[in-house]
Amino acid sequence: MDCVVGTGTKTVDLTVNVEQLALAAGVIEGRGEISYSARNLTQLRKSLSGQAKYVRLVHPLLADKATEPLMRQAGAREWKKPARP
Numbered sequence: 001m002d003c004v005v006g007t008g009t010k011t012v013d014l015t016v017n018v019e020q021l022a023l024a025a026g027v028i029e030g031r032g033e034i035s036y037s038a039r040n041l042t043q044l045r046k047s048l049s050g051q052a053k054y055v056r057l058v059h060p061l062l063a064d065k066a067t068e069p070l071m072r073q074a075g076a077r078e079w080k081k082p083a084r085p
Contacts, residue, residue: 003051005058007067008081014068016076018054024074027057 006015022028038044061070072078 003055005055005062005071007062007071009068011081012068013079013081014071014076016071016074018051018058020074021058021071021076022054024070025058025061027061028054 003018004015005018005021006013008014019028019031023031038047061067064070
């Protein structure tokens with residue numbers, strides 16, 4: 001399981017792993033604090049709970065004008081949008 005955060009501007013779409021974004025934003029100390037795998041229901045709940053925690057931490061930052069530079073700093077993948085006539 002992987003939790004990806006995405007946003008778009010008029011010219012580009014950006015996506016990045018939520019853990020990378022949380023690290024770049026400085027809301028967590030280091031990697032590996034949450035699980036991305038689950039072999040049973042208990043592990044699935046733990047993984048989803050940890051990923052939801054990261055999303056709650058970075059969500060306020062995604063409504064800011066600094067979202068695009070922050071996502072690039074986190075290593076976001078970029079897709080340019082086609083020009084519209």
